[in-house]
Amino acid sequence: MQLIMPAMFEVSTEDISYAEKILLGHDQHFDDERIAFIKDFSTLDLQAVPGSGKTTALLAKLLILELKLPLAHNRGVLIVSHTNIAVDEIKDRIGIHCPKLFSHPNFIGTIQSFVDIFLAVPCYTNKYGEKPYRIDNEIYDEQVEKFYNTTRNQRLKNYLDRQRDGLTFLKSVRLNSNLNLISYLKGTEESFKIQNKQSPTYISLKGFKTKLLKWGYLHFDDAYFLAEYITDRKPRCIDVIRQRFQYIFIDEIQDMDFHQHNLIEKIFVTPDTHTCYIQRIGDKNQAIFNGFSDSENVWEYRDTLKFLSGSHRLSRPTASVVEKLALVDNPIEGRRTNPDGSAINIKPTIIIYTDQNIKRVIETFADCIKQKLIDGEIPQNIHNVYQAVAWRREHQDEDKYGLKDYCPKFNEINVKSKIDFNCLNDYLSFFDIEKRTLESIRKNILNALLRILRLENIKTETGIHYSKRKLINFIKSLGEDKYEEFKLNIYTWSIGVIRGDQGIREGIKLYIPTLLENFEKTIDQSERFINSDSEIQQNEQEISENNNLCFGDIKIEVGTVHSVKGQTNTATLYLESFFDRGYGNYESERLRNQILGVKVSETLDTNVSSKQKIIKSTKMAYVGFSRPTHLLCFAVHKDRFDSCLTEIDRDIWNIIEIEKSQ
Numbered sequence: 001m002q003l004i005m006p007a008m009f010e011v012s013t014e015d016i017s018y019a020e021k022i023l024l025g026h027d028q029h030f031d032d033e034r035i036a037f038i039k040d041f042s043t044l045d046l047q048a049v050p051g052s053g054k055t056t057a058l059l060a061k062l063l064i065l066e067l068k069l070p071l072a073h074n075r076g077v078l079i080v081s082h083t084n085i086a087v088d089e090i091k092d093r094i095g096i097h098c099p100k101l102f103s104h105p106n107f108i109g110t111i112q113s114f115v116d117i118f119l120a121v122p123c124y125t126n127k128y129g130e131k132p133y134r135i136d137n138e139i140y141d142e143q144v145e146k147f148y149n150t151t152r153n154q155r156l157k158n159y160l161d162r163q164r165d166g167l168t169f170l171k172s173v174r175l176n177s178n179l180n181l182i183s184y185l186k187g188t189e190e191s192f193k194i195q196n197k198q199s200p201t202y203i204s205l206k207g208f209k210t211k212l213l214k215w216g217y218l219h220f221d222d223a224y225f226l227a228e229y230i231t232d233r234k235p236r237c238i239d240v241i242r243q244r245f246q247y248i249f250i251d252e253i254q255d256m257d258f259h260q261h262n263l264i265e266k267i268f269v270t271p272d273t274h275t276c277y278i279q280r281i282g283d284k285n286q287a288i289f290n291g292f293s294d295s296e297n298v299w300e301y302r303d304t305l306k307f308l309s310g311s312h313r314l315s316r317p318t319a320s321v322v323e324k325l326a327l328v329d330n331p332i333e334g335r336r337t338n339p340d341g342s343a344i345n346i347k348p349t350i351i352i353y354t355d356q357n358i359k360r361v362i363e364t365f366a367d368c369i370k371q372k373l374i375d376g377e378i379p380q381n382i383h384n385v386y387q388a389v390a391w392r393r394e395h396q397d398e399d400k401y402g403l404k405d406y407c408p409k410f411n412e413i414n415v416k417s418k419i420d421f422n423c424l425n426d427y428l429s430f431f432d433i434e435k436r437t438l439e440s441i442r443k444n445i446l447n448a449l450l451r452i453l454r455l456e457n458i459k460t461e462t463g464i465h466y467s468k469r470k471l472i473n474f475i476k477s478l479g480e481d482k483y484e485e486f487k488l489n490i491y492t493w494s495i496g497v498i499r500g501d502q503g504i505r506e507g508i509k510l511y512i513p514t515l516l517e518n519f520e521k522t523i524d525q526s527e528r529f530i531n532s533d534s535e536i537q538q539n540e541q542e543i544s545e546n547n548n549l550c551f552g553d554i555k556i557e558v559g560t561v562h563s564v565k566g567q568t569n570t571a572t573l574y575l576e577s578f579f580d581r582g583y584g585n586y587e588s589e590r591l592r593n594q595i596l597g598v599k600v601s602e603t604l605d606t607n608v609s610s611k612q613k614i615i616k617s618t619k620m621a622y623v624g625f626s627r628p629t630h631l632l633c634f635a636v637h638k639d640r641f642d643s644c645l646t647e648i649d650r651d652i653w654n655i656i657e658i659e660k661s662q
Contacts, residue, residue, distance in 0.1 A: 009068055011039040018067070019060035022097060030060065037306050038064065041247060044304040046281040049332045050322070050626035051313020051568065054281055055086075058251060059094050062101060065247065069100040075246040076105030080114050080264070082252040085566070105244055111260050112220060118241055120223035123230035124216075133216030133467050138420045140219040142454075143212060144171045156204045169193070173209050174221050177228035181206055185221040185259050215464050224259045231266060238267050248278040253299050254287035261298055284328045285622045288562060310335050311626075313568050315344035318625070318632050320652065324594045325622040327615060329601055336629050338379055346377050348632040350648070351573070352641050352657040361406050361635045362388050362558070364658050365573040366551035368633060378570060378630045385569040387557045387627065388549075391587070391620045392577035400578040401586075406635070407558045410547055423532040424448050428497050428505055438494040445493055445508070446471070452512060455526040458519045478518060561624045571631035574624045576640075579617070588636040590617040592644040595634075597652065 016038065020029055030038065034057045037046055041061075048054035065077060081087050087109055095102055102108060109117075116135055124132050133139075148167050151157060160166030172183045180189050181202065194202045213222065231238055248268050253261070268278045284299060310333045311319055319334030326332070336344055349368060353361050369386055372378040390403035393410070404410050421427055427448035431440040446468045454465050466474065475486045489511055496504040509530055516522055523530065549556045556573070564572075576586045588595070590613055593603045600618050604611050625632055636645065638657070648655070 008041060011041075011064055015064045015067065016060070019063045022063060022094070023056050023060055030057070031310065033308055033310060034060075037061070037308065040306070041065075041277055041279075042304065043277045043302060044279050044306055045253075045299075045302045046279065046306050046308065047301070047328060047330055048281065048283055048308035049311050049330055050283065050286070050623075051311040051336070052308035053312055054283075054308055055089065055251070057308065058249060058281060059090065062090070062249075063094055063097060066094075066098040066101045069106075071246050074105055076107065076244050077101060078106070078114070078245040078248045079108040080111050080248070080250050082111060082255040084110055086251055107245075111250075111256060111264070112223065115223050115227050115260075115263065119227035119230055119237070120218070122237075123226040124218075126230075128214060128216075130462075131216075131467075132218045133465055134419075135218040135220060135223055136419055137219055140212070140217050140222075141171055142420065143215075143217045147208060147212075151208075153204050155200055156208075159201045163193075170205075170208075173205055174219070175206075175209060175213070175225050177225065177232050181209065185224060186257070216467075224263065227263055228259075231263075241267055242270070242276055246276050248276060250278065250280045252282050253280040254282040254284050256298065258298060283330075285326045285330070285619060286565065286626075288565065288619050288623055309333050312336060313629055314626060315346065315630065317345060317347050317652070318628060321348050321595075321632065322622060322626045324597060324599050325591070325618050325625060327600060327618055327622075329599070344377075344630055346372065346631050347652065347654040348634065349654040349656055350641070350645070351633055351635045352638050352655065353635060354638050354658070354660075357658045357660065358401065358405055358637075359408070360658055361575065362549055362556055362573065363551055364656065365571075365633050365635075366549075366554040366556055368656065369554050369571050369631065370552070372571075372631060381570075384571075385557065385567075386554060386571045386573075387559065387564055387567075387569045388573040388575060389559055389561050389564055389624050389627075390575040390577040391561050391617075391624075392579050393560060395578060397578075401637075402577045403558065403560065403575060406575050407547075407549065410558050419447060420451055421448075421534075422529070423534055424452075424508065424530050425505055425532070425534045427451075428508075429534065431497075438491070438498065441494045441497050442490060443468075445490055445497075448508075449512075449515065451529065452516075452526040453519075455529055456516065456519075456521050456524060458516075458521060475518075482518075561620050564627055565623050567627060568629060569627050570629055571633070572624065572628040573633040573635060574621065575635045576637070586637070586640060587617055587621055588634075588640045589644055590614055591621055594618065594621075595645055595653075596647060597649055 016030065016035060019038070024030070034053070037057055038060045046054065062077075062079065069077075071077075079090065081090070090108060091102070100106070107114065107117075120135065121131055145167060148160070148170055160170060163169045169183075174182050174185055174187070176182050176189065178189075180197065181192050181194070182189055183192055194205070196202060218226075245268075248264075250256075250264060256264075264278075268276055280299065280302075282299065287298065307330055309331050312335050314322060314332065314334040315336045316334035319332040323332045338344060351361055351364050351368075353364075365388060366386070369378065373380060378384070388406070390406070392402040394402040394404040421430065427444045428441075431444045450466055450468065450471065453471070459465055460470055460474075472486075476483045489507075493504050493508060496507070512526075512530060513523060547558045549558060557569075561574075574587075576588050578586055591600075594600050600614065604614060625634075
């Protein structure tokens with residue numbers, strides 16, 4: 001297949017002004033550093049510091065690209081990010097201005113959705129003649145657990161019983177592109193627990209995994225297996241994708257795993273660098289999601305590397321501290337000022353505590369905020385956000401501290417991204433209320449009905465479980481009256497849930513026997529699911545309250561470092577915690593040199609084990625320390641302060657020691 005060579009275009013001053021009017025405030029302009037990036041559409045990498053406005057710069061580039069569409073030969077633009085949140089931000093901020101960019105042949109989505117749509121689903125459909133039932137970890141694990149609890153293969157059961165956690169091991173089994181078993185996607189054939197591929201246990205495991213795939217239950221990892229499988233065997237599909245997209249933008253590249261990063265490179269990077277242009281955007285220093293301690297292994301810079309060094313989030317005092325934690329030497333220019341243009345000169349603060357007063361640390365942080373508000377150093381604003389974060393949530397050992405030692409009532413639960421729940425009521429309670437249509441709750445209701453069909457082991461004529469589309473088509477086949485009744489029910493229930501009608505659950509429960517009757521079934525295995533109350537429902541409000549501590553008018557949001565990545569707040573308290581996965585101490589010990597003002601790049605030990613400890617800790621602290629616009633605090637135990645930080649520069653750091661309780 002002959003690839004069409006793309007043509008470049010010039011970005012004019014008028015183009016830049018157009019983007020500025022949409023994205024920036026009145027009389028605000030992009031500086032030379034950002035304009036250089038916005039104008040450059042060649043293959044490059046962008047390393048950007050926290051709060052640099054890299055997303056805004058990317059949006060400016062996309063707004064300008066919209067003006068140039070359609071591209072020659074009807075080629076498209078691919079924009080990929082790591083999370084749906086990042087994708088939604090792009091759509092929310094420029095969607096109304098970019099009708100062409102948000103339509104064919106262009107694509108904007110997560111790396112997972114890109115792989116699913118362009119590689120995994122086509123590969124699966126080509127092999128099995130229909131689309132997979134669902135690519136989703138929750139339903140995949142549900143099916144694995146069902147097999148684990150019901151299998152009659154005694155040899156396999158005995159093998160799984162001998163594992164530390166047989167169910168977890170079974171959930172981890174994957175296929176690689178050679179159709180051999182591995183553990184998780186990062187594993188290898190050599191690291192798999194069963195080396196003999198001819199053994200009955202290996203054959204049984206592979207048979208189960210193959211059947212699960214055939215039935216259409218795919219783990220997210222399976223999408224990458226299918227992508228590797230088809231690109232290895234049918235390289236022409238790479239040419240087709242490569243020819244479709246002329247410009248490729250990968251945002252938050254540092255958060256991608258090896259298999260994601262390598263697949264993108266396999267598809268779009270060619271010896272002929274002008275076939276298409278790929279730009280990777282991110283911050284190596286914030287790579288805390290990809291599971292690797294050394295981000296250099298995931299993202300290696302290209303020859304053309306641009307930097308965004310100015311941070312509109314960080315003040316100069318905070319930037320000078322965060323800069324010392326950067327694994328990649330990227331100077332941070334703290335540009336944040338108060339709304340009136342005055343400088344923010346608040347020194348970062350260390351709060352020293354003891355075993356006896358650790359529970360007063362967050363309250364002391366709130367007192368610091370109150371005083372800064374009184375002194376006018378933090379502007380009074382109803383939108384101010386104050387957060388306390390830690391790396392590790394809790395420990396079993398009483399003498400090892402985690403987040404729950406500072407905030408004993410802390411609890412964490414995440415139901416926003418779930419597709420399936422343990423009871424009917426949760427499907428009606430946890431949906432995306434920010435959606436302006438009935439789409440989210442409609443999907444939840446349909447998923448609840450599908451869960452009931454799965455529990456009752458109701459399958460299609462081809463022996464697979466029903467999908468939403470197949471269920472709707474089945475209801476259609478029963479006649480117009482039943483189809484209209486079904487549609488009206490779904491609509492009525494959706495409206496009722498949105499309005500808070502408490503009787504909707506009972507209405508759905510009354511309909512379920514009618515639905516099952518169409519399959520010559522009655523309520524049996526799904527009874528508990530239908531009638532159970534929700535543990536999540538009972539605890540949700542309590543969890544929310546426990547994770548928000550109020551001290552007068554000051555509300556402190558408590559969470560993990562991972563939970564606040566990408567966020568901006570007014571004041572941050574970083575709570576040191578003991579991390580025992582090969583690290584065995586606290587940030588105040590591992591990062592003492594950085595707190596004392598030495599760059600981490602100048603202090604990395606040559607010992608591999610020691611180096612990895614520091615790298616992982618540094619990235620975690622870098623993310624946590626770089627959230628606040630005004631006040632940064634760091635909680636350190638008195639014993640560790642006395643042993644590690646007595647030489648701290650008090651011109652840079654303010655020190656507060658919590659007084660002993662009277």
